[in-house]
Amino acid sequence: MTWLTTRFTILCSFARTLPRKPIDQTRQLTTLRHDPRLTLAACVLASSLSFVEGSVLNVALPAIRASYGAGAADVQWVVNAYLLPLSALLLLGGALGDQYGRRLALLIGTGLFAGASLICALAPSLGILLAARAAQGVGAALLLPNSLALLNAAYHGEKRGRAVGIWAAAGAASSAIAPLIGGWLVDNVGWPAIFFINLPLAAGAMMLAVMFVPESRGKGAARSDYPGAALATLGLFGTTYGLTRWSSSASLNAIAIATVVAGLVTLAGFLWVEARRGDQAMMPLVMFADRCFSGLNLLTFLLYGAFGAAMLLLPYVLISAGGYSPVQAGLALLPLPILLTIASPPMGQFAGRIGPRWFLIVGPLVVAAGMLLGRRIGADTSYWTSVFPTVATMAAGMAIAVAPLTASVLGSVDEKHVGTASGFNSAVAQTGGLIAIALLGVVLSREGEALIAGFHRSLVGAAIAAVAASVAALLLIRNVKMKNG
Numbered sequence: 190m191t192w193l194t195t196r197f198t199i200l201c202s203f204a205r206t207l208p209r210k211p212i213d214q215t216r217q218l219t220t221l222r223h224d225p226r227l228t229l230a231a232c233v234l235a236s237s238l239s240f241v242e243g244s245v246l247n248v249a250l251p252a253i254r255a256s257y258g259a260g261a262a263d264v265q266w267v268v269n270a271y272l273l274p275l276s277a278l279l280l281l282g283g284a285l286g287d288q289y290g291r292r293l294a295l296l297i298g299t300g301l302f303a304g305a306s307l308i309c310a311l312a313p314s315l316g317i318l319l320a321a322r323a324a325q326g327v328g329a330a331l332l333l334p335n336s337l338a339l340l341n342a343a344y345h346g347e348k349r350g351r352a353v354g355i356w357a358a359a360g361a362a363s364s365a366i367a368p369l370i371g372g373w374l375v376d377n378v379g380w381p382a383i384f385f386i387n388l389p390l391a392a393g394a395m396m397l398a399v400m401f402v403p404e405s406r407g408k409g410a411a412r413s414d415y416p417g418a419a420l421a422t423l424g425l426f427g428t429t430y431g432l433t434r435w436s437s438s439a440s441l442n443a444i445a446i447a448t449v450v451a452g453l454v455t456l457a458g459f460l461w462v463e464a465r466r467g468d469q470a471m472m473p474l475v476m477f478a479d480r481c482f483s484g485l486n487l488l489t490f491l492l493y494g495a496f497g498a499a500m501l502l503l504p505y506v507l508i509s510a511g512g513y514s515p516v517q518a519g520l521a522l523l524p525l526p527i528l529l530t531i532a533s534p535p536m537g538q539f540a541g542r543i544g545p546r547w548f549l550i551v552g553p554l555v556v557a558a559g560m561l562l563g564r565r566i567g568a569d570t571s572y573w574t575s576v577f578p579t580v581a582t583m584a585a586g587m588a589i590a591v592a593p594l595t596a597s598v599l600g601s602v603d604e605k606h607v608g609t610a611s612g613f614n615s616a617v618a619q620t621g622g623l624i625a626i627a628l629l630g631v632v633l634s635r636e637g638e639a640l641i642a643g644f645h646r647s648l649v650g651a652a653i654a655a656v657a658a659s660v661a662a663l664l665l666i667r668n669v670k671m672k673n674g
Contacts, residue, residue: 224401225343229352231397232336233359234390235299239329240364242271242306242387245371247504248515249380256380257315261634262437265626268501269429270319272623274326275333277422279616280471283334284414291335291342292404296395298331303391310384332394337611341599342405353599354537354592359530366526368504369519376516414471420459421471425620427452429627437630472613482601482610484665485549486617489594491658492553494621495651496587499560501626502644505633507576510568510640521576528584529591537592545593549662552590557655559583563648567641586655597666625651 246253246268254264286294305324312318337356344352367386374382431449435441463470477483500522507513507521540548559582565575595614602610632643 225348225352227397227401228339228343228403229355231295231394231402232340233356234394234397235295235332236336236356236360237363238299238302238387238390238394239275239333240360241367241390242302242325242329244364244500245367245383245386247501248368248372248508248518249375249383250505251508252375252380252515253318257318259315260437261630262433263315264633265433265437265630266319267322268626269433269623270322271326271329272619272626273426273429274323274422275329276616276619276623277425278327278330278418279334279619280421280613281414281418282330282332283338283611283613284471285331286335286338287406290404290406291338292398292402294331294335295339295402296398298328298333298335299391299394299398300328301325302328302332303388306384306387306391310381312381333615334611337595337599337615339402339405341611343403349541349596351534351538351541353596354534357533357537357592357595363526366523368522369516372504372515372517372519376514414463414466414469417459417462417466417471420455420462424452424454424456424459425623427455429623432624432627433630435630436628437634476602476610476613479601481666481668482598484661485594485598485601486614487661487665488549488553488658489598489614489617490621491654491661492556492590492594492621493618494625495560495654495658496556496583497622498625498629498647498651499563499583502629502632502647503563503566503576503579506566506640506644510637510644511566512568521572522580524577524581525584525587528581529588532585532588533592536589537596540593541596545597546662546666548589548593549597549666550659552586552588552593553655553658553662555586555589556583557586557652557659559586560648560652560655564645566644568638 250264250267253259253267257263259267282294282298302325305321305328308321309318309325312321337353340352340356341349370386371383374380374386427448429452431445431447431452434448435445460474463472464474467473468475504513504518504522507518508515513521536548559579562582563575563579566579567575570576598610598614629647632640632647635643
C-alpha cells in the first residue's frame with residue numbers, strides 16, 4: 190500500500206511538470222468548435238436579420254412614405270421589394286447550401302444582407318432604397334434556410350425539437366420586438382437608423398459561424414436549378430405587381446389583369462420545369478407525394494399570410510388613425526416577443542414527445558380568435574381592452590404552432606431534402622405574406638375612420654385564413670412526425 194502511494198505521488202509530481210496548458214486550450218477549443226450551442230447562437234443571430242427586417246418597417250412606413258412623398262403602392266413596394274426575392278429565391282438558397290456548403294451560404298447571405306442594410310440607411314431616393322431592399326431579400330434567401338439546415342445537422346433526438354423551438358422563438362420574438370426598437374429610432378434618430386441595427390447582428394453571426402460552426406452539405410444534393418429560380422422569380426413578380434396595382438387603385442385594369450395572368454402562366458411554367466428535372470429540381474415535386482408535407486405547407490401559407498397581414502396593418506393603423514407614436518406602437522406589440530420567447534421552446538419540446546398535430550390544429554384557431562378581437566380596435570379605444578387582448582391572443586396562438594410546424598416540416602422529408610424543404614417552407618411563409626400585403630393597398634390608401642373600417646374587414650379575412658389553416662391541419666396532417674434524428 191505504501192509502495193502504491195509512493196508511486197502515485199511520483200506520478201502526480203511528474204504530471205505537474207507536463208505542459209498541460211496548451212493541451213487544455215486545444216481541448217477546450219475543440220470542444221467549443223463542436224458545441225452545438227454556438228451553432229445555435231450563430232443560426233439565431235443570422236436568421237434574426239430576416240425576421241427583424243420583415244417587421245421593423247411596420248412602424249416606419251408612415252415616416253418613409255412622408256419622407257419620399259410616396260403613395261400607397263410605393264409603401265407596399267417598400268415591403269414587397271424585400272419579400273419578393275426572398276420568397277422566390279429561398280428554394281435556390283437552400284439548394285445552393287446543400288450543394289456548396291450551408292455555412293458558406295450563410296456567410297455570403299449574411300454579408301450581402303449587411304451591405305444592403307447600409308445602403309438602405311444611406312439611400313438618397315426611393316428607387317435606391319427599393320433596390321437595396323431587394324438585395325436584402327437575396328441575402329435573406331441564402332441565410333434563412335441554411336441557418337435552419339445547420340441547426341438540424343448540429344442537434345439530434347429530443348434536443349433537436351427544443352433547439353428548433355428556440356430558433357423559432359428567437360425569430361418570432363426578434364420580429365416582434367423590432368417594432369419597439371424601430372419606433373424609438375424613428376422618433377429619436379430618424380427612419381434610416383432602423384437599418385443600422387442589422388450590422389452588429391450580422392457581425393456576430395459571421396464571427397460565430399467562421400470560428401465555431403462546422404460545414405455541412407446535403408448528401409446527393411441536386412445541381413442548382415437556375416431556370417427554375419428565374420421562372421419562380423418572374424412569376425411571383427408578375428403576380429405580386431398585378432395584385433399590388435389592383436389593390437392600391439381599387440381598379441382591376443388591363444395592366445393589372447395582364448401581369449397577374451402572365452405571372453400565373455410563368456409559375457405554371459416553373460412547375461413544368463421542376464417536373465422535367467425530377468430530383469435535380471430546386472423544388473423536387475416528389476416531396477409533395479407526402480400528404481403531410483403538402484398539408485404542412487398549405488397550413489404555413491394560410492397562417493403566415495394571415496399573421497403577416499395583421500402585423501403590417503396593426504402598427505400602421507395605430508400610428509395613422511389611433512394617434513400612437515412609433516414608440517407607442519412598438520410598445521403595443523410587446524406582448525408578442527414576451528409570450529413567444531417564453532412559450533415556443535417548451536412547446537417544441539412537448540410536441541416532440543406527444544406529437545405536433547393538435548398543436549397545429551389549435552394554434553391557428555387561437556390566432557383567428559385574436560384577429561377577431563382586433564375588431565374592437567378603434568381610433569379612441571383603450572389599449573388594455575382592445576389592442577392588448579388582440580396581440581396577446583395572436584401571440585399565444587403563434588407560440589403554440591410555430592415550433593411544432595417548423596420541426597414537422599423537417600421531419601416530413603428525407604435527409605437529402607432537408608435544406609430544400611426548409612427553404613421551400615420559408616418561401617411559402619414569405620409568399621403568403623407577400624400576397625397578403627399586395628392585397629392591402631386599398632386599406633393603406635385610406636385615412637381616419639375609413640382606415641379603421643378597412644382594417645376591421647381585413648382582420649375578418651385574416652381570421653378566415655387562419656381557420657382554414659386549422660382545417661388543413663385537421664384534414665391533411667395525420668401521423669405527422671417531428672425531426673428526431
